[in-house]
Amino acid sequence: MNTKSKNDVVITGIGLVTSLGVGVKAHEELLNGSNPITPVINDQLIPPYPLHPMPEIDWNDQIPRRGDQRQMGNWQKLGVYAAGLALDDAGFKDDADGCSTMDMIVCGGGGERDSDVDTIIIEESLKRNDKDVLLNEKLRTEVRPTLFLSQLSNLLAGNISIVHKVTGSSRTFMGEEGSGVSAIETAVARIQAGSSTHCLVGGAFVAEREDYLYVIEAINALETSPARPVWQRDDERGIVFGSAGVFLVLESKEHAIARGAKIYVTIDGVLGDAGSRDEASFAKRMAKLNSDLNISDEANTLVLSGTSGRSQAMQFEKDYLKAHHSNGTVRTTSAIFGHALEAQFPLGLALGAIALKNGSQFAPFAKDMDAPMSQNATKAVITSVGHHRSEGLATLSKA
Amino acid sequence: MTSPAFKDHMGRPIVVVTGMGVVSSLGEGLEENWNKLSSGISGIHKIERFATNELSTLICGSVDFIGAEANSIVDRTYILAENTTVEALADAEINGEFNGPLFLAAPPAEPDWEDRFELAGELRADQTEGSVYRKFLDILHDKPKRSFFESSQFGMVSERLADKFGTRGLPVTLSTACASGATAIQLGVEAIQQGRTDRALAVATDGSVNAEQVIRFSLLSALSTQNDPPEKASKPFSKDRDGFVIAEGAATLVLESLEAATARGAKIHGVIKGCGEKADHFHRTRSSPDAAPAMAAIHAALDDAGLKPEDIGYINAHGTSTPENDKMEYLALSNVFGESLNSIPVSSNKSMIGHTLTAAGAVEAIFSVMTIKTGTLPPTINYDNPDPAIELDVVPNVKREMQVTSILSNSFGFGGQNACLVISASPT
Numbered sequence: 001m002n003t004k005s006k007n008d009v010v011i012t013g014i015g016l017v018t019s020l021g022v023g024v025k026a027h028e029e030l031l032n033g034s035n036p037i038t039p040v041i042n043d044q045l046i047p048p049y050p051l052h053p054m055p056e057i058d059w060n061d062q063i064p065r066r067g068d069q070r071q072m073g074n075w076q077k078l079g080v081y082a083a084g085l086a087l088d089d090a091g092f093k094d095d096a097d098g099c100s101t102m103d104m105i106v107c108g109g110g111g112e113r114d115s116d117v118d119t120i121i122i123e124e125s126l127k128r129n130d131k132d133v134l135l136n137e138k139l140r141t142e143v144r145p146t147l148f149l150s151q152l153s154n155l156l157a158g159n160i161s162i163v164h165k166v167t168g169s170s171r172t173f174m175g176e177e178g179s180g181v182s183a184i185e186t187a188v189a190r191i192q193a194g195s196s197t198h199c200l201v202g203g204a205f206v207a208e209r210e211d212y213l214y215v216i217e218a219i220n221a222l223e224t225s226p227a228r229p230v231w232q233r234d235d236e237r238g239i240v241f242g243s244a245g246v247f248l249v250l251e252s253k254e255h256a257i258a259r260g261a262k263i264y265v266t267i268d269g270v271l272g273d274a275g276s277r278d279e280a281s282f283a284k285r286m287a288k289l290n291s292d293l294n295i296s297d298e299a300n301t302l303v304l305s306g307t308s309g310r311s312q313a314m315q316f317e318k319d320y321l322k323a324h325h326s327n328g329t330v331r332t333t334s335a336i337f338g339h340a341l342e343a344q345f346p347l348g349l350a351l352g353a354i355a356l357k358n359g360s361q362f363a364p365f366a367k368d369m370d371a372p373m374s375q376n377a378t379k380a381v382i383t384s385v386g387h388h389r390s391e392g393l394a395t396l397s398k399a
Numbered sequence: 400m401t402s403p404a405f406k407d408h409m410g411r412p413i414v415v416v417t418g419m420g421v422v423s424s425l426g427e428g429l430e431e432n433w434n435k436l437s438s439g440i441s442g443i444h445k446i447e448r449f450a451t452n453e454l455s456t457l458i459c460g461s462v463d464f465i466g467a468e469a470n471s472i473v474d475r476t477y478i479l480a481e482n483t484t485v486e487a488l489a490d491a492e493i494n495g496e497f498n499g500p501l502f503l504a505a506p507p508a509e510p511d512w513e514d515r516f517e518l519a520g521e522l523r524a525d526q527t528e529g530s531v532y533r534k535f536l537d538i539l540h541d542k543p544k545r546s547f548f549e550s551s552q553f554g555m556v557s558e559r560l561a562d563k564f565g566t567r568g569l570p571v572t573l574s575t576a577c578a579s580g581a582t583a584i585q586l587g588v589e590a591i592q593q594g595r596t597d598r599a600l601a602v603a604t605d606g607s608v609n610a611e612q613v614i615r616f617s618l619l620s621a622l623s624t625q626n627d628p629p630e631k632a633s634k635p636f637s638k639d640r641d642g643f644v645i646a647e648g649a650a651t652l653v654l655e656s657l658e659a660a661t662a663r664g665a666k667i668h669g670v671i672k673g674c675g676e677k678a679d680h681f682h683r684t685r686s687s688p689d690a691a692p693a694m695a696a697i698h699a700a701l702d703d704a705g706l707k708p709e710d711i712g713y714i715n716a717h718g719t720s721t722p723e724n725d726k727m728e729y730l731a732l733s734n735v736f737g738e739s740l741n742s743i744p745v746s747s748n749k750s751m752i753g754h755t756l757t758a759a760g761a762v763e764a765i766f767s768v769m770t771i772k773t774g775t776l777p778p779t780i781n782y783d784n785p786d787p788a789i790e791l792d793v794v795p796n797v798k799r800e801m802q803v804t805s806i807l808s809n810s811f812g813f814g815g816q817n818a819c820l821v822i823s824a825s826p827t
Contacts, residue, residue: 046536071683104678108574109553110507119531121512122519131516132450132610139614140453148615149683149813153507153553154574158814161680167692170678170816171582174507175554175572182571186586193593210532215510217539218548272569274554274561389554390569 006192010399011264011353012256013090013249015082015202018337018347019052019242023085024354031351032360039336041240043225049217050227051207052242052338057081068163073112073150076159079204082245083160086200090249091261096165098259102249103168103196104157105187107179107203107342111151113211117142156204166200177306178390179203180345181272185392187250188270197255202247203342213241221310221387229367230309230335231318238309239387242338246346248353263399264353265380269293272384272392279316282391286320289393295381301328302355302362302377304348305369308339308387317385321369325381329373335366345384349394352380356398404826405658407672408705411592415825417665418491418653419765420483423752424460424646428486433769437798439780441630441751443644449610456622458629460646460753461608471511473550475606477559479649479758480505484564484602487651491665496565499596502586503557503572504579504603506757510551512611518547556604566600576812577717578676579603580650580760581820585674587654597659603761604649616645619684621721633754634781635718635747636725636789643719646753650761657826667825669768672805673704679815686727686811693731696817697807701735704805704821708736711743711821712803713776715767717811718747719754728809729789744801746779746794760810760818767806767822774802 014024019040021027030037043050059077062084063069069077084093092098121138125131149155154172161167173179173186183201190196206212216222216239223233223240230238256263271292273285295301303325307314321330333348340347355362355377364370377398384392407413421428424442425435435442443460451457462475465482469475480503488497518535521542526534539547549555557570575582580603587599616622623632623642633644660667677699679692686693701708717728733740748763755762770776779793805823810816 046533049536110509113509115530115532118515122515122522122531125516125519126522130450131512133452135512136450136453136610136614139611143614143618145615145618148618151507151509152574152576152814154576154812154814154816155683157678158683158816161678161815162683165680167678167680167815169676170575170814171586171676172574173571174505174574175557175570176552178554178569179572182569185569186571186589189593189595190589193589195589195592210530210536214532214535214539215548215551217536218544218551220540220543274558274569386554388552389558392569 007194008253009188009191009250009267010253010256011248011267012251012261013086014350014353015086015089015247016350017078017082017245019055021055022057024089028354028358031354031362032358034363036363037336045208046210046213048224049213049222050225050240053208054078054243063163071146071149072159075111075204075206076150076156078206078245079156080159080163082202082204083200083247084164086247086249087164099165101168102166103199104160104166104170105183105199105201106157106172107183108153108156108172108174109342110153112209113151114147115211176341177344177384177386178272178274179342181384181392184394185270185272188267191250191252198249198251200247200249202346204245205243205340205343207241207243207338223309230332231366231368233309234311234315236311238311238314240309240338242340244337244340244343244347246343246350248346248349264357265396266399268395268397270394272390274390282316283319285391290324293393293395295395297325297327299327299375300377301379301381302352303328303330303381304352305330305332306344306348306384307332307334309334310387313385313387317383329371330369331362332366332369345392348382352382352396356380356396401658413657414588414591414654414671415657415660416652416668416671416768417655417660418487419668419768420486420651421762421765422462422479422482423648423755423762424462425752427465436748436751436766436777437775439778439797441780443629443632443753445629454613455624456613456617457626458632458644459608460644462647470513471550472506472607473508473555476505476604477556479606480556480560480602480604481563483649483651484560487653491653497600498565498567499598499600500568500590501557501561501566501570501600502583503560503570504583504757505556505572506605506607507574508551508553510547514547514550560602575816575818576814577756578760578810578812578816578818579757580762581810581818583761584652584671584764584820585818588671588674591654591656598655601652601654601761603758605755605757606647608645608647613645623720631781633720633750635720635750635779636786636791636793637782638784638786640720640722640725642721644753646755648752648755648758648762650758650765652761669771669825670823671820672823673700673821675699675703676818679817684813685723690727690731690734692817693727693811694734696819697731697735700819700821706805706821709739710805711807713770713806714743714745715763715806715808716745716747717809718749720749724811725789729791744776744794745791746777748777750780763808764820764822767808770806771803771824774800776801
């Protein structure tokens, strides 16, 4: 084992786009107040499924070249936009050297398909028996090369390199919610070990996509309208997706101080796990993550639950929260923002960072679980319980 | 107290390869692959898996054995990875649970057309409005289809591997396009260097050859159309090269700290001595014409290994056989190695196995380890018409017997991905 003491890892930049707005400031204004937050939810875009749509975004703010915008679908644009906000917030936007040495880990899904082309192919296929021949005919003539690129998982990172010149390194992790846990865990481990000084980490998810929702509806996991309060979705279905682009700049404390950066919070630890989703195995894994991260049940702790809302996993998480956080205060991210899949865990870290930095007492997000806060939080725990697999925890403390 | 013999030049644990498994269009298993590769045999063949009407490319290096003729990309990708992991663990003499983390390079998952056509069979006559996905939503609302969900989950392949082989923790599934295999190895090396584990499983797999993939890469003018004869199409560094040949394959490496490997008496195949990466902001599918990012990745790998350019005895090139890559890679190599490049042989495994995309970096890392172990440099085949602008000793057409101790293995990919590995002989 390395005997050298580990470098502290801090968050110095947040890029945040959700259904509630664009940028940290817009979110702070809503979150710091004592009034309950009214979620932006729409059940008419893809009925009967409620979702939290993207807010109005002027892409030109962070993606100035139209040519770049044309090369991407909404998923990549949302990510590139949020990454730009994070760089701005951290003071790296005009720091060419800082960006050229900055590492990057994206937690990515897949990009959009060309729904029009796929619709043409399926409609035609109903009239013909030679489907394979038809497929070649149509794909050959209808697919646009740029749309293939907008589907590639690693091209969100690729576009961040092109638009924002972040080029120290570029890695893309996949695997739904767990990819967000692994991305942050890997970045933290590299900075702690001294092999990276600053790293852009995050992802994006677009909820208003028929070509993704149908995959989740294949197991009837989408909540239908009217959506029940999150913790009451206890028998079936449960997921209300929310669009979000979330990027964080993680940095060694030493590096951040040397360049005079503002520091939101310290990341004390991040760990993920996976395994059988029976009740006992799940509880055992969560308890182990909890103890490996030295998490204690204290009143000064804000717990940001990343529950997807899907029934069984959510019930298990509820048991974990009761067993390990009876003194802390829970805020249920998906009650306000919806479930942002790959971006959900980074979203939890962003919210935790904002709460601890400002000493703000977020008004409750969800019925039943979220109580008023009795004191300002100095620690935060972020949970990730994937809708189908993977778990993760992160711990933050006031810097 | 750890002996200094187990530490590298930066005081980190030395990471060694103790198990290897590989599948490519050449065959199943390391022995068959290495025998054919070093004999200059090509695995490229006519496409028989799907219809090729309208296509300008009619050849590929698909794996059409070991059950990998399965219909779905996710199933094929898993089958290939399972096969090479069984081989690698047997080679490493690790029985039972692996008990270390899994780093998996896998192609992005999405439903196959066969699945969509099957769903389309359930469309009702009254469904006339909206996109096909809107209609699928309605069908699946009424009649869920679990297999469809499973085949669209990115975390599926790694979960199946984790369950089967007993890896520890949350498996990482990654994509850095055509550099993915190298990145999987790099992540495993880092986990061991950081003291988070004594062993890691690096797996890279790609079973994604289907009509849509061929058409997509064709639209980007990336594929060779020299269809006849198939085995002559992939000709890296030749003047008449016109694109890569899309292929499938997988590779698994068992990585361990030298200390842990020594303690359990494992046989050591080689050392992953250095890893380097650098992103490129020039273009989505093209590399910077000045090759600066590729050069930076090579330099980073050499620095990480604590080696100088002259310490490298052989280069396992990315060498895709596209006009642009081979030109750019030569520029990068000539800038980094200068005059000494004249005396460093450089060959491309892709001349025989095509481009295994997500798997390539790991497949070629294993062939690099074998190059050191056997003292045999695999050739670049189909080198009949050298590109005069690329002055490399490409080990033309036939293998060469030559002992080398350190190899550079390059991987470059779409999206500005550049990852390089330095692989060295076993220290014992």
